[in-house]
Amino acid sequence: MEFEICQIARYPFIEDAKNWVKKEKIDIQEVLYEPIYERARARAVERVEQALKYGVIKEKALLDEIECMMEIFSYPLARLIVAAVESEYLVRRYALAEAKKAYESLKKEETGVIQKIAREFGIEAKDGMVHFSDYLKFAPTWDIKWKLVNRVMDKGYVELSNDEICRLIQEAIRSKIQNELFYMFAPPDINKIFGELISKLKNKLLAKEIKKVEGISEKDYPPCIKNLIAAIKSGMNVPHVGRFTLVTFLNAIGASTEDILKIFSSSPDFNEEKTRYQIEHITGKISGTVYAPPKCATIRTWGLCFPDELCKKANHPLLYYRLKRRKNELSKEKIL
Amino acid sequence: MNYLRKKFYEYYLKAEIEAPYRIERREFAFLFFNESTMKRHISFKNKEWLLRYLKTSIPAHVYYSSAYYNNPSAGTMREKKWMGADLIFDLDADHLPNANKLRYEESLERIKEELKKLLSFLIDDFGFDEKSISIYFSGGRGYHCHVHDKKILNLGNQERREIVDYIMARGLDYSHVIVERSIYSKTYTKTIEITPSSPGWRGRIARGIISFLEEVKSMEREEAIQLLKSFDGIGNTIAQDIYDGLDDRRMELIREGKIDQMAAIKRLLKPLIKELAVKLHSSTDEPVTADIKRLIRLPGSLHGKTGFRVTRVNLNNLEDFNPLEEAVVFGEEMVKIDVKKPFKIKLKGNDFALKEGVVKVPEYVAVFALARNMANIF
Numbered sequence: 001m002e003f004e005i006c007q008i009a010r011y012p013f014i015e016d017a018k019n020w021v022k023k024e025k026i027d028i029q030e031v032l033y034e035p036i037y038e039r040a041r042a043r044a045v046e047r048v049e050q051a052l053k054y055g056v057i058k059e060k061a062l063l064d065e066i067e068c069m070m071e072i073f074s075y076p077l078a079r080l081i082v083a084a085v086e087s088e089y090l091v092r093r094y095a096l097a098e099a100k101k102a103y104e105s106l107k108k109e110e111t112g113v114i115q116k117i118a119r120e121f122g123i124e125a126k127d128g129m130v131h132f133s134d135y136l137k138f139a140p141t142w143d144i145k146w147k148l149v150n151r152v153m154d155k156g157y158v159e160l161s162n163d164e165i166c167r168l169i170q171e172a173i174r175s176k177i178q179n180e181l182f183y184m185f186a187p188p189d190i191n192k193i194f195g196e197l198i199s200k201l202k203n204k205l206l207a208k209e210i211k212k213v214e215g216i217s218e219k220d221y222p223p224c225i226k227n228l229i230a231a232i233k234s235g236m237n238v239p240h241v242g243r244f245t246l247v248t249f250l251n252a253i254g255a256s257t258e259d260i261l262k263i264f265s266s267s268p269d270f271n272e273e274k275t276r277y278q279i280e281h282i283t284g285k286i287s288g289t290v291y292a293p294p295k296c297a298t299i300r301t302w303g304l305c306f307p308d309e310l311c312k313k314a315n316h317p318l319l320y321y322r323l324k325r326r327k328n329e330l331s332k333e334k335i336l
Numbered sequence: 337m338n339y340l341r342k343k344f345y346e347y348y349l350k351a352e353i354e355a356p357y358r359i360e361r362r363e364f365a366f367l368f369f370n371e372s373t374m375k376r377h378i379s380f381k382n383k384e385w386l387l388r389y390l391k392t393s394i395p396a397h398v399y400y401s402s403a404y405y406n407n408p409s410a411g412t413m414r415e416k417k418w419m420g421a422d423l424i425f426d427l428d429a430d431h432l433p434n435a436n437k438l439r440y441e442e443s444l445e446r447i448k449e450e451l452k453k454l455l456s457f458l459i460d461d462f463g464f465d466e467k468s469i470s471i472y473f474s475g476g477r478g479y480h481c482h483v484h485d486k487k488i489l490n491l492g493n494q495e496r497r498e499i500v501d502y503i504m505a506r507g508l509d510y511s512h513v514i515v516e517r518s519i520y521s522k523t524y525t526k527t528i529e530i531t532p533s534s535p536g537w538r539g540r541i542a543r544g545i546i547s548f549l550e551e552v553k554s555m556e557r558e559e560a561i562q563l564l565k566s567f568d569g570i571g572n573t574i575a576q577d578i579y580d581g582l583d584d585r586r587m588e589l590i591r592e593g594k595i596d597q598m599a600a601i602k603r604l605l606k607p608l609i610k611e612l613a614v615k616l617h618s619s620t621d622e623p624v625t626a627d628i629k630r631l632i633r634l635p636g637s638l639h640g641k642t643g644f645r646v647t648r649v650n651l652n653n654l655e656d657f658n659p660l661e662e663a664v665v666f667g668e669e670m671v672k673i674d675v676k677k678p679f680k681i682k683l684k685g686n687d688f689a690l691k692e693g694v695v696k697v698p699e700y701v702a703v704f705a706l707a708r709n710m711a712n713i714f
Binding site: 131132133136137141144145147148149150151152153154155156157 | 460461462463464487488491494495498499501502505506507508509512513534535536537538
């Protein structure tokens with residue numbers, strides 16, 4: 001089964017899209033500079049901007065073959081823009097947005113189409129059954145209903161609805177696009193055409209990354225928390241209890257989900273959607289239960305305690321934070 | 337050369353070792369007698385080199401990596417370059433509740449029950465071919481189960497953890513397994529629908545509930561109520577209600593998977609599921625099976641703390657397999673030992689109850705006693 005152009009336009013990352021472009025013999029220079037491709041370039045900008053703003057790219061009504069063509073070309077252009085901005089945050093957000101867009105379309109497709117696209121990502125889906133090894137590669141198992149143990153599995157095959165298979169494909173698409181973009185370099189031509197947008201995005205994202213959260217004083221964190229942050233930033237595998245300690249602590253001192261996400265986003269295996277879910281679970285936005293940070297004794301048994309002098313006066317990381325803050329503020333006053 | 341080491345040497349001289357699949361891609365690690373540091377990052381290009389090493393260095397414990405590496409003898413993980421790993425399950429008596437109260441023979445029998453559950457999960461739920469599953473007596477207090485299948489070779493830690501969670505019922509959410517339904521006929525009745533023929537956990541739980549209720553029904557009233565009351569959240573009244581409600585007509589419905597008016601059934605679920613799950617490890621943070629770079633005992637090697645051989649168990653012969661016969665490799669020749677700590681053990685079908693002091697025992701008992709550090713050679 002070969003896809004038609006309007007289908008390719010909905011899934012511009014599939015093999016058929018590459019083959020189609022090859023067949024049409026249009027090269028990137030042409031799309032970048034020729035006035036007739038203006039629509040493709042505009043849509044590329046739209047893709048990136050929507051991804052950043054809404055976290056998903058809205059589907060566009062494609063009325064004729066030319067619109068489909070523009071839609072297809074807008075995808076590689078959008079990728080080049082994202083690569084040129086050189087922001088990990090944007091790469092992740094864009095990859096997720098493209099994947100979500102594809103998911104929304106896929107849900108409405110016939111089983112045959114879903115199967116074909118699934119196969120491109122190595123997911124063999126037959127009669128709503130997917131092998132558990134494929135399932136585990138892509139299922140968001142951090143969500144309780146996706147845990148393998150809560151699935152009906154028979155002789156190695158997990159029972160899934162079409163929607164759920166589409167959700168697996170979404171994750172496969174996300175990770176494919178993200179991995180590709182992390183290793184992609186944009187040619188200098190991109191900056192000539194989209195220079196304004198790229199520098200705008202660069203400034204915006206940079207400002208976002210620099211902006212410190214007001215009222216939170218990082219230097220007053222207890223050593224266990226500082227250690228956890230350092231470990232996460234350096235890409236070490238921090239155990240679940242460590243992540244839990246960090247999230248509950250930051251939440252207690254008034255950091256928002258976004259602030260906490262930012263810390264985790266420097267971890268190399270960062271998955272925004274998953275981390276957000278986990279943070280919102282711990283901070284009570286999903287579960288309704290706000291978890292309190294563990295006390296020092298607990299942190300100690302988890303092997304995460306690296307005490308300093310002030311720790312002797314505190315039995316809870318929050319107390320340490322308050323003590324140190326007060327101390328620092330007092331000394332500030334004296335200097336003034 | 338000390339006695340134990342000498343005996344191990346004699347064993348390795350003629351030992352038939354089963355080399356792991358793709359031996360040249362595995363890392364080996366050794367522990368020696370009277371040494372506490374493990375010698376790691378060793379690799380062998382084939383079985384002959386491994387055998388030669390065993391004969392010349394006579395290790396107390398031999399391990400190899402469940403993982404395949406591009407460069408298995410490299411010192412760091414990055415240089416080793418992970419290529420994939422078999423799936424390994426470690427069933428040890430330590431993971432059983434009240435493990436320390438059980439006698440050695442008892443704990444091995446109990447672990448065998450866990451092993452049977454594990455095999456059912458692997459074959460029925462995960463669909464592994466029996467040929468891809470190998471079972472070994474660990475030489476210590478349990479069994480190892482190796483799954484060699486290309487489908488799981490590349491799974492990472494996270495994915496393996498999901499497999500473990502499945503088998504241990506960790507994170508199991510009843511609402512995904514049990515279908516609750518409100519039915520209207522004259523009044524609303526809440527029923528739980530369970531289908532014993534369902535695959536996976538859904539069927540397991542259904543069959544578990546049915547056979548538990550059958551058991552309750554077959555018991556004397558007092559006894560049954562006592563048993564039911566032992567569950568959390570079930571008091572005298574509910575226990576009586578459950579037992580008295582189990583008439584033949586109700587039982588018939590239950591066998592079909594329809595459980596009505598039995599909110600109390602839900603209270604049975606948690607402990608029942610615990611029974612049905614495999615007790616893989618004692619603490620939840622133990623990374624054993626999920627670990628993609630763990631070490632496992634080499635089949636055919638000797639366990640330095642018992643002198644027993646890591647022995648393959650035929651899947652069809654699991655019931656009859658007696659490790660305390662088949663993993664005992666040493667001879668009958670009588671040896672004098674000085675027992676430091678009295679102990680009882682049944683080896684090769686013979687009961688031994690040894691008291692402190694000097695005594696003559698067959699070589700295979702001597703090796704066990706010395707390895708356990710319960711005696712010295714006299």
